[in-house]
Amino acid sequence: MQVRTLTDLDREWAAALVTQHFGSPVIVSRGICHHARILPGLVIQDEGARLGLLQYRIVGMRCEVVVLIALRQRQGLGRRMLSELSTVARAQGCRCLWLITTNDNRAAQRFYIALGWREIAIHRGAVTEARKLKPEIPEHGQDGIPIVDDIEYEFSLDEAGPRVAPPLSAVGEDRRLP
Numbered sequence: 001m002q003v004r005t006l007t008d009l010d011r012e013w014a015a016a017l018v019t020q021h022f023g024s025p026v027i028v029s030r031g032i033c034h035h036a037r038i039l040p041g042l043v044i045q046d047e048g049a050r051l052g053l054l055q056y057r058i059v060g061m062r063c064e065v066v067v068l069i070a071l072r073q074r075q076g077l078g079r080r081m082l083s084e085l086s087t088v089a090r091a092q093g094c095r096c097l098w099l100i101t102t103n104d105n106r107a108a109q110r111f112y113i114a115l116g117w118r119e120i121a122i123h124r125g126a127v128t129e130a131r132k133l134k135p136e137i138p139e140h141g142q143d144g145i146p147i148v149d150d151i152e153y154e155f156s157l158d159e160a161g162p163r164v165a166p167p168l169s170a171v172g173e174d175r176r177l178p
């Protein structure tokens with residue numbers, strides 16, 4: 001098993017995979033549209049077969065995980081890709097990784113918590129807003145749960161361990177956790 005940098009040869013595959021999982025190659029995060037054909041990323045593969053995709057963007061000292069998909073679940077693929085991203089992000093001066101997931105995605109929430117990520121905010125109604133930019137976002141998700149809110153997680157890259165996240169600009173009725 002190997003984690004490598006995403007190349008131009010992976011871009012069509014990445015866009016198709018993201019479309020298959022999230023309805024289109026566009027991901028809306030905190031009001032911004034990101035395209036899977038453009039974002040940098042990592043690919044995990046085994047004997048040439050692609051088994052997972054991570055795409056990210058770095059702004060200042062924060063690295064956002066925009067896409068994370070493991071094609072075989074509970075085999076450590078997600079963990080391996082995030083571990084490699086930590087190395088990449090640290091090398092580029094980042095102090096933390098962060099991401100949002102939707103309120104229905106309980107499996108992803110359990111995964112991030114198991115890996116030591118910290119839930120730092122609930123952005124109420126964010127998915128309702130995102131649907132205006134991306135109508136393909138379904139109304140209901142896993143277990144028929146209405147998809148309404150984004151939950152934000154953060155993982156500190158500081159050697160000293162978790163730190164308090166800097167405040168983001170206040171949006172709507174967001175609730176930032178203490």
Ligand SMILES: CC(C)(COP(=O)(O)OP(=O)(O)OC[C@H]1O[C@@H](n2cnc3c(N)ncnc32)[C@H](O)[C@@H]1OP(=O)(O)O)[C@@H](O)C(=O)NCCC(=O)NCCS
Pocket residue numbers: 021068069070071072073074075076077078079080099100101102105107108110111112114115
């Ligand atoms: C979320 C996702 C990336 C996790 O990747 P994964 O490769 O299956 O996870 P890993 O095997 O690395 O799991 C690491 C640990 O996280 C925890 N974990 C992972 N999935 C879990 C689940 N469904 N329920 C509870 N705990 C889970 C476990 O502690 C696991 O360790 P263990 O298997 O030794 O017990 C994967 O399920 C996925 O691709 N989901 C679909 C796309 C998606 O929702 N992406 C996230 C969008 S924000």
